[in-house]
Amino acid sequence: xxxxxxxLDVIRSARCAGPALYLGGxxxxxxxxxxxxxxAAVGGKWNRWKSGHFFPVEAADAVAGxxxxxxxxxxxxxxxxxxxxxxxxxxxxxxxIQAGQEVLEPSAGTGAMAQRIADRGGVVxxxxxxxxxxxxxxxxxxxxEVIVADFLALPVSARYDRVVMNPPFAKQVDILHVRRALRWxxxxxxxxxxxxxGLTFRTNALAADFRSQVxxxxxxxxxxxxxxxxxxxxxxxxxxxRPPLPAPTGRxxxxxxxxxxxxSQEGLF
Ligand SMILES: C[S@@+](CC[C@H](N)C(=O)[O-])C[C@H]1O[C@@H](n2cnc3c(N)ncnc32)[C@H](O)[C@@H]1O
Numbered sequence: 001x002x003x004x005x006x007x008l009d010v011i012r013s014a015r016c017a018g019p020a021l022y023l024g025g026x027x028x029x030x031x032x033x034x035x036x037x038x039x040a041a042v043g044g045k046w047n048r049w050k051s052g053h054f055f056p057v058e059a060a061d062a063v064a065g066x067x068x069x070x071x072x073x074x075x076x077x078x079x080x081x082x083x084x085x086x087x088x089x090x091x092x093x094x095x096x097i098q099a100g101q102e103v104l105e106p107s108a109g110t111g112a113m114a115q116r117i118a119d120r121g122g123v124v125x126x127x128x129x130x131x132x133x134x135x136x137x138x139x140x141x142x143x144x145e146v147i148v149a150d151f152l153a154l155p156v157s158a159r160y161d162r163v164v165m166n167p168p169f170a171k172q173v174d175i176l177h178v179r180r181a182l183r184w185x186x187x188x189x190x191x192x193x194x195x196x197x198g199l200t201f202r203t204n205a206l207a208a209d210f211r212s213q214v215x216x217x218x219x220x221x222x223x224x225x226x227x228x229x230x231x232x233x234x235x236x237x238x239x240x241x242r243p244p245l246p247a248p249t250g251r252x253x254x255x256x257x258x259x260x261x262x263x264s265q266e267g268l269f
Contacts, residue, residue: 001041001074003066007034011063020052021059039063041072043132056132078130079168082112083194087228089116091164094238095192097122101161106151106181111137113164118142122162127151152176156183162190169196169232175210178237187243197223197233214239 044053055062099121108126167177219239
């Protein structure tokens with residue numbers, strides 16, 4: 001995001017003291033919101049008791065880059081939309097999280113879902129691309145493992161009872177994340193994902209193939225109420241992963257054996 005000149009002026013004239021940045025005087029609402037969004041993009045959090053923005057590093061270092069470049073990448077541009085707590089509980093109910101289950105959160109953000117999985121007794125591993133967000137999870141010590149990585153590039157291992165996720169949505173990348181995540185679910189496990197509602201009506205091959213995969217797996221796609229993610233319409237996709245089929249016996253013809261095959265295993269991955 002290119003930063004407006006008036007926002008840059010406000011930040012340039014702010015006072016930095018260690019991790020704190022203090023804005024000079026009262027700003028009108030719209031200007032304050034834009035300043036706040038810009039500071040949040042580099043890790044600044046408003047502390048109303050101390051009347052300043054606080055950063056995980058020296059405030060002057062945190063804002064040096066955006067002042068030099070006049071640009072910043074916002075959380076929304078990075079696809080960061082934390083799941084609201086009440087929705088997390090609905091998702092975890094759908095996923096039927098039980099104590100002792102091994103659960104993967106492959107786009108974990110700051111752990112909105114992962115923390116609640118651990119609270120329910122799940123053994124949760126997290127993957128997150130953004131090192132700052134991964135650190136926010138690590139520092140709370142509820143996850144078994146926190147990996148800073150591009151989930152789409154991690155080597156696959158089908159070992160989790162559950163995958164629960166709210167991946168980035170831009171340009172249908174949520175479909176790529178969910179298809180890959182399915183490969184991490186062990187047979188008889190379950191994947192539950194918040195996804196962009198576009199997958200239910202888009203006619204391109206990626207969306208159409210994904211709908212077929214969900215159907216063949218006897219999965220479901222539930223629309224979510226509009227209020228959860230503002231203007232972004234979302235759905236919850238639930239996909240069971242079925243056990244592998246026994247090898248056909250010699251007495252039956254290959255054709256009969258194929259007809260008996262569980263269709264959920266075809267074309268899923
Ligand atoms: C929509 S947010 C959801 C965060 C968290 N799952 C939640 O429910 O609050 C998506 C997260 O995925 C992360 N992300 C984006 N691309 C990723 C990738 N390729 N691998 C791992 N994480 C990624 C983003 O940094 C962001 O934190």
